Amino acid sequence: MTLFYWLIYVLVPLVFFIQLWRGKFTSRRAWTLYTVMAGLFIAYLFLVGRWDVVGYFPRILIVVMFLTAAVRSFFKNRDLARRGPRKSWKYRFNLITYTALSLYFGAFVLLALWGMSDREKPVHLHFPLQDGVYHVVHGGSTTAINYHHTHRAQAYALDMVKLNRAGMRANHLSPESLRQFVIYQDPLYSPCSGEVIQAVDGLKELEPFEMNRDTQSYRQQHPTGNHVRIGCKGVEVVIAHLVPGSLQVEKGQRIEAGDPIGRVGNSGNTSEPHLHIHAEKNGQGVPIRFGGRFLIRNSLVFSR
Incomplete structure (x- = not known):
């Protein structure tokens, strides 16, 4: 799977870069359509891609490379x-292909941009993690950047991982153990003051990526795994997938914002260690803001 990400996120942009930098085009129309197609693909990767897998820094690099190659190619x-x-079928086929791919990736770009705002009254919470750079894997108000959005109660849920110095969520290109994930066992703190409704x-x-038939029954019965549900600010905040034995709160307990509640793990319906958090009211998802920010996929949080 990691190899697939590298091929799509690095190799394909490199092909576009080389074609723009060195390639010859038969007309300005062909050049324009090709450049638009390449630009929309880069925008799609920039907005929708999982950059915690290959590293956050290439996300910026591909944009710089594309703009550099596009300007040079223009002149x-x-x-x-x-x-x-006009009579060349190859020429016409290329134009049709460039146009079709531009429409396809353009649609995803528009959906991603539309998902960058909450458009509903949010609940303001304290960020529940400390001491690190945290990266949003799923977040936003459209399914293009947040697969949770199709689930009513989790419409604005967030999944987050922690990045190492290389901008990656694991200390291995193909992580196989929980401890290779940077966020694993990170302490979690209550995002608000309230009462523990469920613990x-x-x-x-x-184990990482055990999304198979052997674990299907367990994942269906316990999708949130070890988790805490806190009633605060008129909503219920759910923090899921904690390490077994790490919970420091119990049902009915009154807690304050910043109190320790557990550690990030990989229990429940999850493929790898991460923080899952969402807020709901009467079964309907409520947008979350941390420090006034509505986080979306690829957002970074520098927490101390």
Whole structure:
């Protein structure tokens, strides 16, 4: 899976870069459509891609590379004829392909941009993690950048991981153990002051990527795994997938914002260690803001 990400996130942009930098086009129309297609693909990767897998720094690099190549290519091809050979099927096929791919990736870009705002009254919470750089894997108000959005109660849920110095969520290109994930065992702190409505502990953790038939029954019965549900500010805040035996709160307990509640783990319906948090009211998801920010996929939080 990691190899797939590297191929799509690094190799494909590199092909576009080389084509723009060195390639020859038959007309300005072909150049324009190709550049638009490449730009929308880069925008799609920038907004929708999982950059915690290959590293956060290449996310910026591909944009710089594309803009550099596009500017150079513009000056190189600005004297071309406006139209190419009308009778060439290859030329027409290329134009149709560029247009179709532009529409496809353009639609995802628009959905991602639309998902960057909450558009509903949010609940303001304290960030529940400390001492690190945290990266939003799923977050936003459209499914293009947040797969939770199809679930009514989790419409604005957030999944977060922690990045190492290389900008990656694990200390291995193909992590196989829980401890290779940077966020694993990180302490969690209450995001608000309120009452613990539910505290579930003692459920086993899964090894990374154990999303198979052997674990299906367990994941269906305990999707949130070890978790805490806190009633505060008129909503219920759910923090899920904690390490078994790490919970420091119990049902009915009054807690304050910043109180320790457990550690990030991989229990329940989850493929790898991460923080899952969402707020709901009467079964409907409520947007969350931390420090006034509505976090979306690829947002970074620098927490101390």
